[in-house]
Structure formats: structure tokens, C-alpha cells
Amino acid sequence: MSEQAPIVIIGAGLSGIMAALTLKEKGCQNIILVEKSRSVGGRMATRRIEKGKVDHGAQFFTVRTKKFQAFVDEWLEKGSVKHWFGNDYQRYMSVDGMNAFAKKLAEDISVRLQTRITVIKKNATGYTLTTGEGETIDARAVIVTAPAPQAKTLLENNDLQVDAKVLQKLDAIVFQPCFVGLFHLQQPTNLPNNGHLDSELPDGVLRIVDHEKKGISEMPTISVYMTGDWSKAHDDRSDEAILEKIKQVTNAYLDVDSVISSQLKKWRYAEAVQFLREPFLNTNLEHPLLVAGDAFLHPQDIANRTRLESAFISGVTVGEELEILLK
Structure with a gap:
């Protein structure tokens, strides 16, 4: 089975979701979000226990940037999130569990769940991605938002010939x-x-x-x-x-x-205890292949730690960059 898709985003955590939403907002419509798990959201994770629920990844998020605050204000207005605790420094929560909120964000994105990408190879127009089941997806551009060790495994195959400096940066991220x-x-x-x-x-x-x-x-x-x-x-x-x-x-x-x-x-x-002071990495290959995630912090990030906001900023920024590269 071969499937044509101009843009493929590997990993459906908040970075992947925001990269897809940013690209869609800029007019890119043919996007596939590929996720190895049963649901989008990554660490925005909720599990049912009988009639109860537990958030068991991110419990809340905080805001330090105007860009993120603008989105949070919109989410507050829609009733998707609310203030949980902290008067001097507010913590926000999803009203129905963090995973429900992630699903809401991704509801208009084409998503393939329980699909693990195992190999990325070059082709004449971009890349061929192979799944664990042997299926292939052709893409002219790829964004990888999987954790850095997993991203490095995908990029270090001989076919891609990614610059060693890029791989070294990924190797420097420690979780x-x-x-x-x-x-x-x-x-x-x-x-x-x-x-x-x-x-x-x-x-x-x-x-x-x-x-x-x-x-x-x-x-x-x-x-x-x-x-x-x-x-x-x-x-x-x-x-x-x-x-x-x-x-x-x-x-x-x-x-x-x-x-x-x-x-x-x-x-x-x-959590990345060693992270990069770059919101994403560009492999600078012939066709766009970029890496992003919560461990890629903006140089002006004052928090000095990975969190949902860093995932958000990385996803938006890498989406903006890819749209420029595709022009």
C-alpha cells in the first residue's frame, strides 16, 4: 500500500498538533499526523478507571508568552480550559481531562493512530516513510516531533545522510x-x-x-x-x-x-533535563525535514524547563518555518 501525502508530521503530542494547525492556518491542507499510540496528545494523557478518570501525564499548563496567552484566552472563552489553582501564577487545566482537550485541538486534522514510522528514506520528490506494518507514505516534507532519542534513531540511517552536527544536538538532549x-x-x-x-x-x-x-x-x-x-x-x-x-x-x-x-x-x-535553546532543528536536506518538540526551547524562554508551553511554541514555530520552506 502506498499513500501520497505532501506533509507528514510524526508524533501527535502538542508540538505535532500545533505544527499541523499552524500549517493549515497558512493554507496547507494535505497534512497527515502519524501517531504510534491509540490517541493523540502525547503526555496530555487521561485514563478511565471504571467511572473515574485520571490525568497521568501533564496535569496543568502555565503561560509565560503573549503568543501562548492569546491561544489560552481563546480556549478559556470556549470553555475548553479553566483556571485550576495559583493566584499569583495561574495553572490551567482541561475541564474534561487533558486528553479530551488534545483531541479537541486535533479534531480537524487527518490522524493515523497506532502507526509507528520505522524508516525514513529519500525519494525523487521528498521522502518515503515506512511503517512497522510495511506500509509506505510518500511526503514532500516531514516534521518529527517524537522524543529526541527516537527522532535520532529515525534520522541516523545512511540513506538520509543527516549532518553529524544535527545528530549531536539531538544526542545532547537528555530525558x-x-x-x-x-x-x-x-x-x-x-x-x-x-x-x-x-x-x-x-x-x-x-x-x-x-x-x-x-x-x-x-x-x-x-x-x-x-x-x-x-x-x-x-x-x-x-x-x-x-x-x-x-x-x-x-x-x-x-x-x-x-x-x-x-x-x-x-x-x-x-522531562528533558538537558534541552536545546532552539525551537526546532532543520536538517537542511534537499527536501524539508525538521525536528521539534517540548525539549526545543526558544532562546528567549525564561522558564528554563520543558513543559506544555515549550511544546506549543516549538510546534507553532516549526510549522511557520516549514510553510516558508515550501513556498
């Missing part, structure tokens, strides 16, 4: 993992009324979130985020052992006897 315990409880928690706690926690615990108090779950469902160091130190354990350890270290906040069910989510590329 920390994050293990998240998801718990369904019989009884309400003693967490703050807004459902969020990220201070004075036991060693190894990054944050705890009660989604019933957050307002997206009909029953007590809890996400417990472990630090990168803790997650790396426990990587060789089984999921069951990791969940038991999480319950032990958070027993002051979670009634273990109240736990009905538990699940573990392992984010291998949760």
Missing part, C-alpha cells in the same frame, strides 16, 4: 523518566481542596493529584508522580513491586486499605 501510580480509592483523600500537592512530600515523590477534587472524576482517583531519580532507581522492579513501594512511601496521604485498584504508567521521556 528523565517518571513513574506514575494510578489508584482508585473507596474513600476521599485528605489532600488539599484543589486536589494538588507538590510540596513537603516524602523523598522520591514529585506530586500527588486527587482527580475527584480536581473536578474531572466521579470517584476518588489518584495520580502519584515519582521523581526521575526514584524512577530510574526502581526501573528493574516489576510493576506490582513498584506500585507497592509507591503505596508505602505515600501512606500518609493514601489509605492503603481503601485502594480498590492500581495501575502503573511509565513515562520514559517525561
